[in-house]
Amino acid sequence: MINITKFIINDLIKNWILLLYTALLLLATLGFFLLEGQGDKAILGVLNLTLLLVPMITVIFSTIYYYNMYEFLILLMAQPLRRRSILGSLFLGLVVSFGLAILAGLGLPLWLLHPGGVSLVLIVVALLLTFIFIGLALFVAVWLKDKARGMGMALFLWVYFVLIFDGLVLLMMYNFSDYPIGKIVLFITFLNPVDLGRIMVLMQTEAAALMGYSGAVFRQFFSEWRGMLASLLIMLAWSLCPAWLSLRMFRVKDL
Helix, strand or coil: CHHHHHHHHHHHHCCHHHHHHHHHHHHHHHHHHHHHCCHHHHHHHHHHHHHHHHHHHHHHHHHHHHHHCHHHHHHHHCCCCCHHHHHHHHHHHHHHHHHHHHHHHHHHHHHHHCCCHHHHHHHHHHHHHHHHHHHHHHHHHHHCCCHHHHHHHHHHHHHHHHHHHHHHHHHHHHHCCCCCCHHHHHHHHCCCHHHHHHHHHHCCCHHHHHCHHHHHHHHHHHCCHHHHHHHHHHHHHHHHHHHHHHHHHHHHCCC
């Protein structure tokens, strides 16, 4: 398993898309801080870019990479290797490679230009979103053998978590604006790791004061260490569940 993981990491770190992804994160982060000047405004710009770009690149690249490696995986299964070890090596290789890209392209400039708690939370959120969407990509790719259908489903998941889910929540808040639904919205947020990551970062900035009643509920929850711990545990669950499901499915699937 270790040797397969090393091979995948060596293959990925030489991939021009991953190198371009790292450079884009680095240049964008530096650009926000040079243009905005103020730390919190730059953090919000980096946050919006991270929540849009990281899930999209991660889920699309991971899905394509699985389909491109399909024949290699079939060859590995002809060896005395467990299926779980083969897919686990692929998952670990993607996680390590994209994790290094996040740390180099996002973590390093953030920590140098704006060291503090909000930067640390943003880096952790970016890493967790990377793990989550790699797991979702592998789940979709293992579930759907057809590459076109798999890519369509991966793109749909990205659009759903980044765009559609927010629209549904806003529609609910508009229709039930006369009722105190702040706590309900808080729990609904747990169903979307992208929104949960956004709120975790926003609650560490001055922008939290502009979010009204719902923002007050969120701030009361996320300002306490128990709230942050619960949020991290939920994000970790989001990170592990798709990967675990894909491993179970891969183990019994007729390839």
